[in-house]
Amino acid sequence: MTSPLLHLLALAGPRQACRYCAAATESGALCSRCEQALQDLRQRCFQCALPLTDSAGICGECLANPPCFDRTVCGDSYQPPFSHWLQNFKDFRDLRDGHLLTRRLIQQLERAYPSTDGRPQALIPVPLHWRKALWRNFNQSCWMARQLGRHFNIPVIQALHRTQPGDDQRHLSRQERQRNLRGVFRLHPRCQRASIWPSLHNKHVALIDDVITTTATARAISRELRHQGIGRVDIWSLARTDKTHLHY
Template identity: 45%
Template sequence: MWHLLKNGLQRLLPQPCLLCGQTNSRSLCGECERSLPRLDQHRWRCAQCSIPLASDAPLCGHCVRQPPAFSQCCIPYEYSHPLDFLIHQFKYRRQLSSGKQLAQLLLQHCQQATRPDFVVPVPMHWRKRWQRGFNQSELLAYPVAHGLKLPVVNALQRRQHGHSQKGLSRRERQGNLRRAFEITPKYRPLLKGAHVALIDDVVTTTATARCLSELLIKAGAARVDVWALARTPDH
């Protein structure tokens, strides 16, 4: 009851927009939401990893040369201003209100996606989770799963801390991820023949998505899709 009352009050009471600060009934005003850099503004995108393309082609060169284990990506935005500000505030400034809004944006987009059996958040090593205070992929996964009436299954775990992926090339990221992840043993039977949606905040080089989707497929998953908020353009 208190949860419903709280949500009702949040809808009725004025609150500042997370981007422009103007008071309105939503945490992101309509004008600022329309200013977010949508991926569909690009005429051509890779059908598998969603990266914007310079010409009309079904797949990008990387997906042609090294096909990923995941089937497709469901990603609404490009990782650029002002979306990158909201993600930074969420991940590094612990602004959970931004995280809540980002989850709603992802939910809106994923409602049109092929329905999976369950969602799996990208895991975080316990040490990094302790430092940050939360796993941003989990905080995105639960509201999205709740809105779609899907279970969240923590079928993956990170066993090695490793180095940050930020600023690394595709080759460096892939090397950094080797042997870093594993299937959570108790969920292995659940993966047999399952359609899985892997949830993350940003897809940069697809190194993490490739590594984890390959693990899931090898464990018996029939299909893996990647759901994320943003895709970093290929520079």
């Protein structure tokens, strides 16, 4: 028979520390106070998720230079503590931070797509070049796509490949990034042969990326997907920089 004390301890569950303030939590992610304090309530551009200074709906950048994607939903701003957790996840494969950030993105996605009708029919992760994939043995976008696919019950299709390794883009302007990315992302030959691709003709997909900075990658990939017959592309990302010209 369980003693009343043990029963009470079992009810309390395992105590873990909040990732931000170290207060005890039930889940080991963020405590409810931090969850609230770290909320970002700013208006964002519907198309690229850039924070807006007024309630225009679409930012000047998207109006002047419209991308091939329809909508961007991001979990958080690319600033501390999220940028720090994102680097832990991406560069050091800290899945605890990966789960924390993905959960925050899921909350935003549930708000953005309240019913299953408006949700994409497939999730497509941003590919790494095979050499980089071999060296890193971890594609953070594929990992995210699998978590999101499981949560929303949407298939994940690794539809794309990267034809060139691509140098470090961090120091480049958006124009330079866009020029560098021309023709770099292609539909994977395996996908062209498979019967699944024709079934996505004119359908709605979401591109899964860890962070959106200049939108150059999202623009290049959505152009290729539209060119390959996809009807609508949305972007789902863990974080978004507050300015498109910001380097990180």
